[in-house]
Amino acid sequence: MHAVRNADLAIADGEIFGIVGTSGAGKSTLLRTINLLQKPSSGSIIIDGVDITRAKGKDLRNFRLSVGMVFQHFNLLYARTVADNVAFPLHIAGKTKNEIGGRVPELLDLVGLSDKSSVYPSTLSGGQKQRVGIARALANNPKILLCDEPTSALDLETTNALLDLLGDINRKLGITIILISHEMAVVKKICTKVAVMSEGAIVETGNAYDIFAAPVHPFTRQLVEHTLDLELPPRLLKEVKGALVKIVYRGEKAEEPVLSDALRKHSIHFNVLHGKIEYINGKPLGVLLIDTIGNKEEIQKTIDYLKTRVESVEVIHA
Ligand SMILES: Nc1ncnc2c1ncn2[C@@H]1O[C@H](COP(=O)(O)OP(=O)(O)OP(=O)(O)O)[C@@H](O)[C@H]1O
Ligand SMILES: [Mg+2]
Structure with missing residues (x-):
C-alpha cells in the first residue's frame, strides 16, 4: 500500500x-x-x-x-x-x-x-x-x-x-x-x-x-465545477425551454461579441441564466449558462459555431 x-x-x-x-x-x-x-x-x-x-x-x-x-x-x-x-x-x-x-x-x-x-x-x-x-x-x-x-x-x-x-x-x-x-x-x-x-x-x-x-x-472537472459554483436553483432548471448550454471563454475573448454574432447567424433565442467572470491568478475566465431556444438543427449549428469562438461549449441538458 x-x-x-x-x-x-x-x-x-x-x-x-x-x-x-x-x-x-x-x-x-x-x-x-x-x-x-x-x-x-x-x-x-x-x-x-x-x-x-x-x-x-x-x-x-x-x-x-x-x-x-x-x-x-x-x-x-x-x-x-x-x-x-x-x-x-x-x-x-x-x-x-x-x-x-x-x-x-x-x-x-x-x-x-x-x-x-x-x-x-x-x-x-x-x-x-x-x-x-x-x-x-x-x-x-x-x-x-x-x-x-x-x-x-x-x-x-x-x-x-x-x-x-x-x-x-x-x-x-x-x-x-x-x-x-x-x-x-x-x-x-x-x-x-x-x-x-x-x-x-x-x-x-x-x-x-x-x-x-x-x-x-473527471476529478479535476468536479473540483473546478465546485469552485465555479454555477448550480442553478431547481425552479430555474424547470423553466429551461431549450438546450441548457455552458460556455467557457478565456479572458481575451471576453470583449468579442460572440453571443450577438451567434444570434445574428442562427434563428435561435438565448436566455442567459447564470454567468460570471472568475479571475485565475489575475486573468479573467468567463462562464455562462444559457438556455438556447430554437429547433434542434439550429441549436446544433449554434453550438458548432460557438465551439469555434470560445474555449468550450457543453450541453448540460438538451
Ligand atoms: N508513511 C506512510 N505510510 C503509509 N501510508 C501513509 C503514510 N503517511 C500517510 N499515509 C496514508 O496515506 C494517505 C494520504 O495521507 P496524507 O496525509 O498525505 O493525505 P492528505 O492529502 O494530506 O490529506 P489531508 O487533506 O487530510 O491532510 C492516508 O490514507 C494516510 O493514512
Ligand atoms: Mg495533509
Missing part, C-alpha cells in the same frame, strides 16, 4: 506551485518528501540538480535549512514569545546572538508583526499566528517554502490577506512556494501551476489558468 505513487512533478524556480486534492489524497505525504521528513521508498527528488534523497549528515542538515515549512495548525512554541519563535531556527542553524538580533526584526517586519515581537502566541489571532509561522519558516533564507494547508484554519478574509502575503514574499524574495490546499479557490488566487491529486496519484498538472479553463480528468 502506497500513500503516494507515480508522482512525477517538475517545479520551476520561483514558481508558486499548488497541490490540490481531497483529504487523504497524499498531499502532505508528497510535500514531506520534498524536505525529506518522509523518505520515498523509491524514486528521487532533485533540487538544483542534486538528488537530495541521497544526502546524509551535514549535507542533509544544510539541505533542510534551505527548505522552510508552514503548517496548518501553526506549530508554534506557546511558552515562547513571537520573537523567540522566529529566532528558534536561527539558533538551530548556529547563528550568533548578534545575527539573530538583527534578523528577527527584519522577519517580523516582512510579515507585518513588528509590534508583536514580545507577546506570546496565545494572544494572537489565527492569521497573526500563521504570520509568525511564515516568518519562522523564512528565517534561514530558504530557497523553497513548503506550505501545508496554511489557510485551512482561517476565515476567508484572513485567508486572502495571508495569500497576498505569500504572493508578496514570492515576488520580493524570488522564493519557490509549494502550497497544499483542498480548495481550488486558494489555487485560483495565487498559484501559477497546479497538480491535482486523487487517491495517492497526481491525476492532472498544468498552468492554473488552463486547469480552470479546460480541466481534463
Whole structure:
C-alpha cells in the first residue's frame, strides 16, 4: 500500500506551485518528501540538480535549512514569545546572538508583526499566528517554502490577506512556494501551476489558468465545477425551454461579441441564466449558462459555431 505513487512533478524556480486534492489524497505525504521528513521508498527528488534523497549528515542538515515549512495548525512554541519563535531556527542553524538580533526584526517586519515581537502566541489571532509561522519558516533564507494547508484554519478574509502575503514574499524574495490546499479557490488566487491529486496519484498538472479553463480528468472537472459554483436553483432548471448550454471563454475573448454574432447567424433565442467572470491568478475566465431556444438543427449549428469562438461549449441538458 502506497500513500503516494507515480508522482512525477517538475517545479520551476520561483514558481508558486499548488497541490490540490481531497483529504487523504497524499498531499502532505508528497510535500514531506520534498524536505525529506518522509523518505520515498523509491524514486528521487532533485533540487538544483542534486538528488537530495541521497544526502546524509551535514549535507542533509544544510539541505533542510534551505527548505522552510508552514503548517496548518501553526506549530508554534506557546511558552515562547513571537520573537523567540522566529529566532528558534536561527539558533538551530548556529547563528550568533548578534545575527539573530538583527534578523528577527527584519522577519517580523516582512510579515507585518513588528509590534508583536514580545507577546506570546496565545494572544494572537489565527492569521497573526500563521504570520509568525511564515516568518519562522523564512528565517534561514530558504530557497523553497513548503506550505501545508496554511489557510485551512482561517476565515476567508484572513485567508486572502495571508495569500497576498505569500504572493508578496514570492515576488520580493524570488522564493519557490509549494502550497497544499483542498480548495481550488486558494489555487485560483495565487498559484501559477497546479497538480491535482486523487487517491495517492497526481491525476492532472498544468498552468492554473488552463486547469480552470479546460480541466481534463473527471476529478479535476468536479473540483473546478465546485469552485465555479454555477448550480442553478431547481425552479430555474424547470423553466429551461431549450438546450441548457455552458460556455467557457478565456479572458481575451471576453470583449468579442460572440453571443450577438451567434444570434445574428442562427434563428435561435438565448436566455442567459447564470454567468460570471472568475479571475485565475489575475486573468479573467468567463462562464455562462444559457438556455438556447430554437429547433434542434439550429441549436446544433449554434453550438458548432460557438465551439469555434470560445474555449468550450457543453450541453448540460438538451
Ligand atoms: N508513511 C506512510 N505510510 C503509509 N501510508 C501513509 C503514510 N503517511 C500517510 N499515509 C496514508 O496515506 C494517505 C494520504 O495521507 P496524507 O496525509 O498525505 O493525505 P492528505 O492529502 O494530506 O490529506 P489531508 O487533506 O487530510 O491532510 C492516508 O490514507 C494516510 O493514512
Ligand atoms: Mg495533509
